[in-house]
Amino acid sequence: QSALTQPASVSGSPGQSITISCTGTSSDVGGNNYVSWYQQHPGKAPKLMIFDVSDRPSGVSNRFSGSKSGNTASLTISGLQAEDEAVYYCSSYTSTSVLFGGGTKLTVL
């Protein structure tokens, strides 16, 4: 199975909202609700931000939200803050494997 497709980069100004897309197939993203999103700062391990398409773990800001339509999932970050600058990865958990997207570098201008 191929990696999920994400844009290489997105940017936004503080206070604005951005959306990162994650496109897969009916065998992964579109086939269940096991889509998750991770934030990774340089030199650090990934941090879980969203699970089951749209749920947030305790402690994750409600500025982060997730959704899905067909084979494409999306992560929206509202009220951008400087500390949101990081690389974001989507992931899809299937019965046989786990797929990750290529990552999207978010720049807060």
Next chain:
Amino acid sequence: EVQLVESGGGLVQPGGSLKLSCAASGFTFSDSAIHWVRQASGKGLEWVGRIRSKPYNYATAYAASMKGRFTISRDDSKNTAYLQMISLKTEDTAVYYCTRRFCSSTNCYFAFNIWGQGTMVTVSS
């Protein structure tokens, strides 16, 4: 504190072997599946494989590109999982993370919230 700590990384020649360890603490290791994920420098995350717990017969699964060269095992008495890598290639150079699924008090979800700090594997002559 719930924690995973990887070790065993280092420099190895192409064609060589290496065994990584993932030591767990702060949770019931024997109940948990453990996954390995790698990340080449400046690149994205890549799932390596996983090992399930005893009730699931320690079933393993691997990414297609690593099947046959990588073997995941575990020793529940030592709260440790392992990743044995053979016939290593330069493209296996990466930081290797072990990780565990996110579990609340009532359910486990198909996402990872416990990650180790990673261990660096460099395959080079």
